[in-house]
Amino acid sequence: AQSVSQHNHHVILSEAASLELGCNYSYGGTVNLFWYVQYPGQHLQLLLKYFSGDPLVKGIKGFEAEFIKSKFSFNLRKPSVQWSDTAEYFCAINAGNNRKLIWGLGTSLAVNP
Amino acid sequence: GAGVSQTPSNKVTEKGKYVELRCDPISGHTALYWYRQSLGQGPEFLIYFQGTGAADDSGLPNDRFFAVRPEGSVSTLKIQRTERGDSAVYLCASSRGGFGHEQFFGPGTRLTVL
Numbered sequence: 001a002q003s004v005s006q007h008n009h010h011v012i013l014s015e016a017a018s019l020e021l022g023c024n025y026s027y028g029g030t031v032n033l034f035w036y037v038q039y040p041g042q043h044l045q046l047l048l049k050y051f052s053g054d055p056l057v058k059g060i061k062g063f064e065a066e067f068i069k070s071k072f073s074f075n076l077r078k079p080s081v082q083w084s085d086t087a088e089y090f091c092a093i094n095a096g097n098n099r100k101l102i103w104g105l106g107t108s109l110a111v112n113p
Numbered sequence: 114g115a116g117v118s119q120t121p122s123n124k125v126t127e128k129g130k131y132v133e134l135r136c137d138p139i140s141g142h143t144a145l146y147w148y149r150q151s152l153g154q155g156p157e158f159l160i161y162f163q164g165t166g167a168a169d170d171s172g173l174p175n176d177r178f179f180a181v182r183p184e185g186s187v188s189t190l191k192i193q194r195t196e197r198g199d200s201a202v203y204l205c206a207s208s209r210g211g212f213g214h215e216q217f218f219g220p221g222t223r224l225t226v227l
Contacts, residue, residue, distance in 0.1 A: 103157070
Protein backbone atom coordinates (compact mmCIF):
# COMPACT_ATOMS: atom_id res chain seq x y z
CA ALA A 1 0.00 0.00 0.00
CA GLN A 2 1.12 3.52 -0.68
CA SER A 3 2.13 5.66 2.28
CA VAL A 4 3.79 8.96 3.06
CA SER A 5 6.05 9.58 6.02
CA GLN A 6 6.97 12.98 7.41
CA HIS A 7 9.84 12.77 9.82
CA ASN A 8 9.38 15.91 11.84
CA HIS A 9 6.09 16.43 13.64
CA HIS A 10 6.95 19.69 15.37
CA VAL A 11 9.65 22.13 14.35
CA ILE A 12 10.51 25.39 16.09
CA LEU A 13 12.83 27.87 14.38
CA SER A 14 13.89 31.46 14.76
CA GLU A 15 13.38 33.91 11.93
CA ALA A 16 16.08 33.75 9.23
CA ALA A 17 16.92 30.13 10.06
CA SER A 18 16.97 27.60 7.24
CA LEU A 19 14.23 25.00 6.97
CA GLU A 20 14.19 21.45 5.69
CA LEU A 21 11.18 19.19 6.22
CA GLY A 22 11.55 15.55 5.34
CA CYS A 23 9.08 13.52 3.29
CA ASN A 24 9.44 9.93 2.13
CA TYR A 25 6.93 7.80 0.32
CA SER A 26 6.47 4.14 -0.40
CA TYR A 27 5.41 3.22 -3.91
CA GLY A 28 7.41 1.55 -6.65
CA GLY A 29 5.80 3.21 -9.65
CA THR A 30 5.14 6.67 -10.99
CA VAL A 31 4.11 9.30 -8.47
CA ASN A 32 3.14 12.93 -8.45
CA LEU A 33 4.30 14.74 -5.32
CA PHE A 34 2.84 17.72 -3.51
CA TRP A 35 3.46 19.96 -0.54
CA TYR A 36 0.42 21.70 0.89
CA VAL A 37 0.39 24.31 3.64
CA GLN A 38 -2.32 25.26 6.12
CA TYR A 39 -1.86 28.63 7.80
CA PRO A 40 -3.67 29.17 11.12
CA GLY A 41 -7.39 29.54 10.51
CA GLN A 42 -7.08 28.98 6.78
CA HIS A 43 -7.67 26.07 4.46
CA LEU A 44 -5.12 23.89 2.72
CA GLN A 45 -3.32 25.46 -0.20
CA LEU A 46 -0.72 24.14 -2.60
CA LEU A 47 2.90 25.18 -2.03
CA LEU A 48 4.45 23.26 -4.90
CA LYS A 49 4.18 20.07 -6.92
CA TYR A 50 6.32 17.69 -8.95
CA PHE A 51 5.00 15.73 -11.92
CA SER A 52 8.04 15.25 -14.16
CA GLY A 53 11.13 17.01 -15.49
CA ASP A 54 13.54 18.99 -13.31
CA PRO A 55 13.52 17.30 -9.89
CA LEU A 56 14.12 20.64 -8.16
CA VAL A 57 10.81 22.47 -8.07
CA LYS A 58 10.16 25.97 -6.87
CA GLY A 59 6.91 27.00 -5.24
CA ILE A 60 5.33 30.04 -3.72
CA LYS A 61 6.83 32.18 -0.97
CA GLY A 62 10.41 31.07 -1.61
CA PHE A 63 9.86 27.36 -0.94
CA GLU A 64 11.47 24.64 -3.02
CA ALA A 65 11.57 20.86 -2.95
CA GLU A 66 13.80 18.24 -4.47
CA PHE A 67 12.59 14.88 -5.73
CA ILE A 68 15.22 12.17 -5.23
CA LYS A 69 13.77 9.06 -6.85
CA SER A 70 16.45 6.71 -5.50
CA LYS A 71 15.60 7.76 -1.96
CA PHE A 72 11.83 8.01 -2.47
CA SER A 73 12.09 11.48 -0.97
CA PHE A 74 10.63 14.92 -1.61
CA ASN A 75 12.04 17.22 1.05
CA LEU A 76 10.83 20.79 1.42
CA ARG A 77 13.33 23.61 1.91
CA LYS A 78 13.45 27.32 2.48
CA PRO A 79 16.75 29.15 3.05
CA SER A 80 15.40 31.77 5.45
CA VAL A 81 12.06 31.42 7.24
CA GLN A 82 9.80 34.23 8.36
CA TRP A 83 7.33 34.45 11.23
CA SER A 84 4.55 34.29 8.61
CA ASP A 85 5.69 30.78 7.65
CA THR A 86 4.21 29.47 10.90
CA ALA A 87 1.80 26.81 9.67
CA GLU A 88 1.11 23.09 9.24
CA TYR A 89 2.89 21.51 6.26
CA PHE A 90 1.67 18.36 4.55
CA CYS A 91 3.38 16.14 2.00
CA ALA A 92 1.11 14.13 -0.32
CA ILE A 93 1.31 11.87 -3.36
CA ASN A 94 -0.80 10.61 -6.24
CA ALA A 95 0.37 7.09 -6.96
CA GLY A 96 -0.09 5.22 -10.21
CA ASN A 97 -3.44 6.00 -11.82
CA ASN A 98 -5.06 7.00 -8.56
CA ARG A 99 -6.47 10.50 -8.36
CA LYS A 100 -6.72 10.44 -4.58
CA LEU A 101 -4.02 12.06 -2.52
CA ILE A 102 -2.20 10.01 0.11
CA TRP A 103 -1.04 12.27 2.91
CA GLY A 104 1.61 12.38 5.57
CA LEU A 105 0.73 13.25 9.16
CA GLY A 106 1.94 16.82 8.73
CA THR A 107 4.64 18.95 10.34
CA SER A 108 3.76 21.84 12.59
CA LEU A 109 6.23 24.70 12.08
CA ALA A 110 6.47 27.55 14.56
CA VAL A 111 8.76 30.45 13.67
CA ASN A 112 9.69 32.75 16.53
CA PRO A 113 10.22 36.43 15.67
CA GLY B 114 -13.00 33.80 -8.52
CA ALA B 115 -14.93 31.85 -5.92
CA GLY B 116 -13.20 28.95 -4.29
CA VAL B 117 -14.59 25.72 -2.91
CA SER B 118 -17.25 26.34 -0.30
CA GLN B 119 -18.56 23.98 2.35
CA THR B 120 -21.59 24.20 4.59
CA PRO B 121 -22.08 24.15 7.46
CA SER B 122 -18.73 25.25 8.84
CA ASN B 123 -19.53 23.52 12.13
CA LYS B 124 -21.99 20.78 12.93
CA VAL B 125 -22.69 19.37 16.38
CA THR B 126 -24.93 16.34 16.55
CA GLU B 127 -25.81 13.54 18.90
CA LYS B 128 -24.72 9.96 18.53
CA GLY B 129 -27.10 8.07 16.29
CA LYS B 130 -28.31 11.08 14.30
CA TYR B 131 -28.08 11.60 10.54
CA VAL B 132 -26.03 14.45 9.06
CA GLU B 133 -25.48 15.93 5.62
CA LEU B 134 -22.44 17.97 4.65
CA ARG B 135 -22.45 20.05 1.48
CA CYS B 136 -19.68 20.99 -0.91
CA ASP B 137 -19.81 23.57 -3.74
CA PRO B 138 -16.80 23.08 -6.02
CA ILE B 139 -15.10 25.65 -8.20
CA SER B 140 -17.19 26.27 -11.30
CA GLY B 141 -16.07 24.09 -14.19
CA HIS B 142 -14.17 21.59 -12.05
CA THR B 143 -15.32 18.12 -13.03
CA ALA B 144 -13.48 16.23 -10.27
CA LEU B 145 -14.58 16.43 -6.64
CA TYR B 146 -12.98 14.78 -3.62
CA TRP B 147 -13.98 14.23 -0.01
CA TYR B 148 -11.38 13.75 2.72
CA ARG B 149 -11.60 13.77 6.48
CA GLN B 150 -8.99 14.95 8.93
CA SER B 151 -8.82 13.93 12.56
CA LEU B 152 -6.85 15.92 15.10
CA GLY B 153 -3.12 15.51 14.63
CA GLN B 154 -3.50 13.54 11.41
CA GLY B 155 -3.19 14.23 7.74
CA PRO B 156 -6.29 14.17 5.55
CA GLU B 157 -7.67 10.73 4.76
CA PHE B 158 -9.30 10.05 1.40
CA LEU B 159 -12.99 9.11 1.40
CA ILE B 160 -14.40 9.32 -2.13
CA TYR B 161 -13.76 10.87 -5.53
CA PHE B 162 -16.28 11.91 -8.20
CA GLN B 163 -15.62 12.45 -11.86
CA GLY B 164 -18.75 14.21 -13.09
CA THR B 165 -21.80 12.63 -11.50
CA GLY B 166 -20.33 9.23 -10.83
CA ALA B 167 -18.25 8.02 -7.92
CA ALA B 168 -15.01 6.94 -9.60
CA ASP B 169 -13.38 5.74 -6.38
CA ASP B 170 -15.20 5.21 -3.09
CA SER B 171 -12.57 2.96 -1.56
CA GLY B 172 -11.99 5.33 1.36
CA LEU B 173 -15.52 5.28 2.75
CA PRO B 174 -15.09 3.58 6.14
CA ASN B 175 -18.39 1.68 6.16
CA ASP B 176 -21.92 1.69 4.77
CA ARG B 177 -23.03 4.48 7.10
CA PHE B 178 -21.19 6.88 4.78
CA PHE B 179 -22.59 7.80 1.39
CA ALA B 180 -22.02 10.68 -1.03
CA VAL B 181 -23.83 11.97 -4.09
CA ARG B 182 -23.22 14.48 -6.83
CA PRO B 183 -26.41 14.26 -8.90
CA GLU B 184 -25.75 17.10 -11.36
CA GLY B 185 -22.00 16.96 -11.49
CA SER B 186 -21.51 20.06 -9.40
CA VAL B 187 -22.61 20.26 -5.75
CA SER B 188 -21.92 17.18 -3.65
CA THR B 189 -23.44 16.00 -0.38
CA LEU B 190 -21.73 13.66 2.05
CA LYS B 191 -24.27 11.78 4.14
CA ILE B 192 -23.51 10.02 7.40
CA GLN B 193 -26.13 7.79 9.02
CA ARG B 194 -26.26 6.72 12.67
CA THR B 195 -23.32 8.93 13.58
CA GLU B 196 -20.77 7.68 16.08
CA ARG B 197 -18.36 9.62 18.28
CA GLY B 198 -15.50 8.31 16.15
CA ASP B 199 -16.94 10.19 13.15
CA SER B 200 -15.92 13.48 14.76
CA ALA B 201 -13.42 15.14 12.43
CA VAL B 202 -13.01 17.92 9.91
CA TYR B 203 -14.51 16.88 6.59
CA LEU B 204 -12.69 18.46 3.66
CA CYS B 205 -13.87 18.85 0.11
CA ALA B 206 -11.60 19.56 -2.86
CA SER B 207 -12.17 20.04 -6.56
CA SER B 208 -9.94 19.97 -9.61
CA ARG B 209 -10.04 20.03 -13.37
CA GLY B 210 -10.49 16.69 -15.09
CA GLY B 211 -7.44 14.70 -16.02
CA PHE B 212 -4.72 13.19 -13.94
CA GLY B 213 -2.51 15.21 -11.64
CA HIS B 214 -4.29 18.55 -11.58
CA GLU B 215 -4.04 20.56 -8.38
CA GLN B 216 -6.81 19.92 -5.90
CA PHE B 217 -8.28 23.11 -4.44
CA PHE B 218 -9.61 22.71 -0.92
CA GLY B 219 -12.53 24.21 0.89
CA PRO B 220 -12.45 25.38 4.52
CA GLY B 221 -13.93 22.13 5.81
CA THR B 222 -16.87 21.21 8.02
CA ARG B 223 -16.01 20.43 11.62
CA LEU B 224 -18.30 17.62 12.74
CA THR B 225 -18.65 16.90 16.44
CA VAL B 226 -20.65 13.88 17.55
CA LEU B 227 -21.59 14.01 21.22
